Every structure is written in C-alpha cells, then in structure tokens.
Amino acid sequence: MAEAAERIETETASLGREIAGRDHRLTGQLRVTSSDTLASRLVTGHFARFRQMHPGIVVELTVDNRVLSLSRREADIALRPARPREGDLFGRKLADIAxxxxxxxxxxxxxxxxxxxxxxxxxxxxxxxxxxxxxxxxxxxxxxxxxxxxxxxxxxxxxxxxxxxxxxxxxxxxxxxxxxxxxxxxxxxxxxxxxMRELWIVTHSDLRRTARVRAFFDVVGDGLASERALFAGEYPRLGSHPGVVAAGI
CATH class of the missing domain: 3.40.190.10 (Periplasmic binding protein-like II)
Structure with missing residues (x-):
C-alpha cells in the first residue's frame, strides 16, 4: 500500500508539473524558496521589481535553509547556494558566494x-x-x-x-x-x-517553459546575477557597490 501510494503521489506530481509547464499566462501563484540570509539581504528588492513588471503574478516565498523538493512541488523555483545534483532539474549559476x-x-x-x-x-x-x-x-x-x-x-x-x-x-x-x-x-x-560556494536559480525541467517561471528567471535571476561582485566579496565597504533599487537591476 505504501509503494502504491508513493507511486500515485509521484505520478500526480508529474501530471501537475506537465500541466503547469504548458501555462503561458503571466498570472497566478509562483512559489519560491530561499535561505534566510539571501531573503533578508537581497532578494526582496528584486521581488519588488518583478512585482512592478508582472503585477498578475503572486510570489509566495518560503524562507528555509533546507533543500525543498521541486519534484514534489514543495516549491516552483529555488535559490540555492549549491549546484543542483538531481537529474530532473533545470537551472543556471548566478554567482560565486564568498x-x-x-x-x-x-x-x-x-x-x-x-x-x-x-x-x-x-x-x-x-x-x-x-x-x-x-x-x-x-x-x-x-x-x-x-x-x-x-x-x-x-x-x-x-x-x-x-x-x-x-x-x-x-x-x-x-x-x-x-x-x-x-x-x-x-x-x-x-x-x-x-x-567559496555557488548561487543557483533552479526549477524542475517540466516547469522551465512556464511563463511565470521564465519571467522570474529573467527578472530576479538576471538581477541577482548583476550583483556578482557583491556575492564574490569584491565590495568590502558600504557604499562601494550599487544598490539593488538604485542601479535599476
């Protein structure tokens, strides 16, 4: 019974991802997970810009230092301080973390x-x-x-x-x-x-073409990538790096 229930859960999650992957609307909910340090320092400014550009998308942020499962739809997108190892995930490196x-x-x-x-x-x-x-x-x-x-x-x-x-x-x-x-x-x-670590933005391969996911990758992913120097520890003093909002990134 446990094996059957697990198989049903897996197949249901797969079907849900397949349906979501065909969604071309820039509306609806987008679940994102991030560590507490990233959430407290940087991502909120980029979320604000994403909100301005796509007001029909509601971002739900789960601040959790654990690696949530994207296969089970615990989140749609993850900002992770490590390269993903699961074969069914899609992502790109944004920066080195010093x-x-x-x-x-x-x-x-x-x-x-x-x-x-x-x-x-x-x-x-x-x-x-x-x-x-x-x-x-x-x-x-x-x-x-x-x-x-x-x-x-x-x-x-x-x-x-x-x-x-x-x-x-x-x-x-x-x-x-x-x-x-x-x-x-x-x-x-x-x-x-x-x-030294790496910052990655990751989603499930089935969701990579979803309009909401693509938009998030373009706005928030590119915004964080533009701050590579800050992540890499190349701006050691206050005021020597561009602000998130002021730089318009």
Missing amino acids: WAVYGAPALLTSRSPFENPAKLADMPMIGWSADANGIPASEWLAALVTPTAWVYRSNSLVNQFMAAKAGIGLAVLPCYLADPDSELQRAIAAPISEL
Missing part, C-alpha cells in the same frame, strides 16, 4: 585585518550550535579556533550576523550579507577560499 570573518570595529580595533587565519585562534568566536553537522563554515572554524574561544552559538546565520554587530565576537558570514553593513568589518581582508 565568505569572510567579520566583527564589530570596536572588537577588532587596530588588530585587523589579519593576514593569517591562525591569528584568530584565540579571538572570541561566534559559531553554530554544537550539534551542527555538515556546515562547511562551522567545520572550518572548529579546525581553527581553540575550544575556549567560543563565546556564542546559534543555529541561525542571521542571528550570528546580529551577534557579531553587537560585538559579542567574530563570525564567519557570507560577504553579501556583511560587506554592505558599516557596523561590521573584516577580520581577515580576503575571503576564505575553502568556503
């Missing part, structure tokens, strides 16, 4: 930026919850700092960002999140090469 170590200016004072990450070993550090597994930035930090250096932990990257701004300690953050903020500065000048 990470760096940040802290409040009062905490770093004249000691930064450091050239060698080893200098951070005894600095007060903000990290993930102790039970966090498979997070590259967490593993990088754990191999670098001493056990007594941890002063704060959180399973939310946005909360780590706020804790770093409050001066609790240093945090490893995506450059697009931290670089535009004048209340943070880099503890190490260069991004961490081992933590």
Whole structure:
C-alpha cells in the first residue's frame, strides 16, 4: 500500500508539473524558496521589481535553509547556494558566494585585518550550535579556533550576523550579507577560499517553459546575477557597490 501510494503521489506530481509547464499566462501563484540570509539581504528588492513588471503574478516565498523538493512541488523555483545534483532539474549559476570573518570595529580595533587565519585562534568566536553537522563554515572554524574561544552559538546565520554587530565576537558570514553593513568589518581582508560556494536559480525541467517561471528567471535571476561582485566579496565597504533599487537591476 505504501509503494502504491508513493507511486500515485509521484505520478500526480508529474501530471501537475506537465500541466503547469504548458501555462503561458503571466498570472497566478509562483512559489519560491530561499535561505534566510539571501531573503533578508537581497532578494526582496528584486521581488519588488518583478512585482512592478508582472503585477498578475503572486510570489509566495518560503524562507528555509533546507533543500525543498521541486519534484514534489514543495516549491516552483529555488535559490540555492549549491549546484543542483538531481537529474530532473533545470537551472543556471548566478554567482560565486564568498565568505569572510567579520566583527564589530570596536572588537577588532587596530588588530585587523589579519593576514593569517591562525591569528584568530584565540579571538572570541561566534559559531553554530554544537550539534551542527555538515556546515562547511562551522567545520572550518572548529579546525581553527581553540575550544575556549567560543563565546556564542546559534543555529541561525542571521542571528550570528546580529551577534557579531553587537560585538559579542567574530563570525564567519557570507560577504553579501556583511560587506554592505558599516557596523561590521573584516577580520581577515580576503575571503576564505575553502568556503567559496555557488548561487543557483533552479526549477524542475517540466516547469522551465512556464511563463511565470521564465519571467522570474529573467527578472530576479538576471538581477541577482548583476550583483556578482557583491556575492564574490569584491565590495568590502558600504557604499562601494550599487544598490539593488538604485542601479535599476
């Protein structure tokens, strides 16, 4: 019975995608999923432009750091910090995502930026919850700092960002999140090469020709791609990169 139910669910989802894939109307609902950091910093401005261009499309954003299933229609489009591995997905790379170590200016004072990450070993550090597994930035930090250096932990990257701004300690953050903020500065000048990731916009292959999906790829996908330099950590100071709305992207 379980196998039959699973088969019915799969076939129903496939039929739903096939029907949606033939929809040429620029109206209706579009379900999008994104991480909390991307949602809090960048995508809303691009969603506003998408709304102006396509007022008949209602965007429903699910902010979730998990990888939602596009095959089961948990979302129509995903903005993911990794190359998709499922064979039935369609997407394109938008940018490289750089990470760096940040802290409040009062905490770093004249000691930064450091050239060698080893200098951070005894600095007060903000990290993930102790039970966090498979997070590259967490593993990088754990191999670098001493056990007594941890002063704060959180399973939310946005909360780590706020804790770093409050001066609790240093945090490893995506450059697009931290670089535009004048209340943070880099503890190490260069991004961490081992933590470089990719930003992808992804949909199911059956939906790639849907009018709503194509429009989203063109407006939001191209808009995010135009900010490659910010994602790559090439604008380290506030005001040195174009604003989302001001640049008209």
